[in-house]
Amino acid sequence: MSTDRPVFLLRNLLLSLDDDEALLPRRLAERCALREADIVSWRIVRKGIDARKKSAIKQVYTVEFTVAEPEPFWRKSGGDRDLERVSPVAPEVFSPVVSPSRIIIVGSGPAGLFAALRLAEYGLKPLLLERGREMAARVRDVERFWQSGALDEESNIQFGEGGAGTFSDGKLTTRVRDPHGGYVLARLVEFGAPEEIAWLAKPHIGTDRLRGVVVNIRRFLASRGVEIRFDARLTDLQADAGRLRAVVINDREEVPCDRLVLAPGHSARDTYVMLHERGVPLESKPFAVGVRVEHPQELINRIQYGLPSHHRLPPADYALAWNDPASGRSAYSFCMCPGGVVVACSSESKGVVTNGMSSYGRNTSWANSALVATVGRGDFPSSSPLAGVAFQRELERLAFVRGGGGYHAPAQNLLAFLGRKGGEGVRSTYRPGVREADLAELLPDYVTRTLRDGIVAFDRKMRGFITAEATLVGVESRTSAPLRILRGEDCQSVGLEGLYPCGEGAGYAGGIMSAALDGIRVADSLAGQAGGE
Numbered sequence: 001m002s003t004d005r006p007v008f009l010l011r012n013l014l015l016s017l018d019d020d021e022a023l024l025p026r027r028l029a030e031r032c033a034l035r036e037a038d039i040v041s042w043r044i045v046r047k048g049i050d051a052r053k054k055s056a057i058k059q060v061y062t063v064e065f066t067v068a069e070p071e072p073f074w075r076k077s078g079g080d081r082d083l084e085r086v087s088p089v090a091p092e093v094f095s096p097v098v099s100p101s102r103i104i105i106v107g108s109g110p111a112g113l114f115a116a117l118r119l120a121e122y123g124l125k126p127l128l129l130e131r132g133r134e135m136a137a138r139v140r141d142v143e144r145f146w147q148s149g150a151l152d153e154e155s156n157i158q159f160g161e162g163g164a165g166t167f168s169d170g171k172l173t174t175r176v177r178d179p180h181g182g183y184v185l186a187r188l189v190e191f192g193a194p195e196e197i198a199w200l201a202k203p204h205i206g207t208d209r210l211r212g213v214v215v216n217i218r219r220f221l222a223s224r225g226v227e228i229r230f231d232a233r234l235t236d237l238q239a240d241a242g243r244l245r246a247v248v249i250n251d252r253e254e255v256p257c258d259r260l261v262l263a264p265g266h267s268a269r270d271t272y273v274m275l276h277e278r279g280v281p282l283e284s285k286p287f288a289v290g291v292r293v294e295h296p297q298e299l300i301n302r303i304q305y306g307l308p309s310h311h312r313l314p315p316a317d318y319a320l321a322w323n324d325p326a327s328g329r330s331a332y333s334f335c336m337c338p339g340g341v342v343v344a345c346s347s348e349s350k351g352v353v354t355n356g357m358s359s360y361g362r363n364t365s366w367a368n369s370a371l372v373a374t375v376g377r378g379d380f381p382s383s384s385p386l387a388g389v390a391f392q393r394e395l396e397r398l399a400f401v402r403g404g405g406g407y408h409a410p411a412q413n414l415l416a417f418l419g420r421k422g423g424e425g426v427r428s429t430y431r432p433g434v435r436e437a438d439l440a441e442l443l444p445d446y447v448t449r450t451l452r453d454g455i456v457a458f459d460r461k462m463r464g465f466i467t468a469e470a471t472l473v474g475v476e477s478r479t480s481a482p483l484r485i486l487r488g489e490d491c492q493s494v495g496l497e498g499l500y501p502c503g504e505g506a507g508y509a510g511g512i513m514s515a516a517l518d519g520i521r522v523a524d525s526l527a528g529q530a531g532g533e
Contacts, residue, residue, distance in 0.1 A: 032083070111516065132161065157344075158265060168512075169340060261500045261526065339359075354474065402437045422468045491521065
């Protein structure tokens with residue numbers, strides 16, 4: 001909102017489901033004891049849904065506005081706890097950074113892309129390397145895999161332009177409180193994301209819209225002099241006296257490098273091995289494993305809204321968590337995809353991995369979510385920092401076997417998984433297809449127990465969650481990176497100067513938004529240090 005007038009912000013402005021947004025100025029005036037004519041300008045800052053009382057679901061808005069007589073209005077209404085006077089946010093000013101450093105970014109997921117965008121703001125021109133293919137070729141490779149089971153280990157859901165999040169729901173929620181959150185959303189809108197992501201309480205782009213956004217970012221970076229290379233896998237590092245001096249691409253090309261932003265994604269297992277062999281400090285960290293659950297979307301809508309659908313309600317989602325006081329383990333839902341599909345996202349031969357994906361419209365008849373249980377170092381086969389990788393890989397290979405090969409996934413009716421009657425047959429959106437199997441024979445016993453108990457607890461919160469209409473599909477093994485590449489306060493590796501671990505694959509983020517924010521954090525730190533050379 002560009003204005004010289006004082007700006008006010010009002011929270012908890014309510015509309016019923018029968019009310020159109022065109023009524024907001026009237027409701028704003030009524031709430032603030034104003035005439036509509038007194039409101040000079042207004043805009044939505046945030047919109048959410050309050051469905052706690054299903055017979056009276058509300059649309060909940062936060063709005064910014066200006067009035068004709070601000071000082072009298074503030075004296076009269078300033079005691080309203082939902083009302084505040086806000087200061088305009090000044091746009092960031094980037095002072096050009098001149099540096100002799102050769103900067104390389106590895107990975108074109110949200111961390112790598114936003115690191116590149118940020119460095120370009122400073123006038124720097126890094127080289128961006130992506131082991132997978134550009135978007136159009138990658139989409140073809142993924143679709144071929146889903147149709148035929150022909151996996152390309154370098155071009156798949158995990159590797160390629162845009163990173164793993166490209167084939168997801170495109171959620172933009174995060175628990176990270178960061179002042180740059182608005183910057184990320186504004187840039188995404190600039191590159192083609194729906195404008196509403198700037199104010200929805202639960203914003204998402206959808207895999208279909210996100211693909212175009214990523215391509216637009218690539219074109220913008222190229223216009224700023226950023227060189228982008230696909231089919232370029234980081235295979236080695238060269239260092240002298242603890243200082244990075246070069247990277248090796250595809251086992252054959254050595255490229256000088258003073259500063260490397262390493263944003264490889266959480267599935268770059270060969271990169272983890274290379275770093276370990278080069279003595280870069282890593283540590284194993286906890287993550288979670290489990291299955292995908294699919295319910296009819298209308299069933300989730302009825303549970304959450306009391307309605308099968310409504311044109312002013314988005315497809316319902318949920319977030320569930322339960323902690324076992326005896327074991328200390330937790331079961332929780334993760335990456336819930338309303339109106340979506342379960343997707344095959346393997347990146348290694350003879351390993352089955354699942355995830356969820358939705359388009360912008362979230363318009364399938366099915367809702368899916370990961371249901372996972374926490375695992376930690378005590379569950380892994382060794383004390384090596386790579387032990388979590390080995391744990392994941394074993395689960396994925398066993399899932400391949402239980403699925404009968406061909407990257408079919410093992411699946412089980414939810415009631416059958418709980419040992420209850422009536423759980424006959426499975427149906428799933430997963431391609432290439434599913435095979436009915438006992439998931440207790442796939443998952444470790446402690447994961448199975450935690451999930452079973454957790455699902456019972458989930459049904460107490462969402463009556464109807466346990467149903468014969470639900471199917472579990474295994475295995476969900478890549479909820480987050482299984483290790484962390486250790487770095488200091490300056491964002492550099494604690495063992496190799498010039499290396500900047502970044503994003504989800506480095507163990508510092510979880511999801512599109514937090515990864516993008518970490519890319520900004522690392523780029524700002526790097527630019528500050530490079531500018532001081």
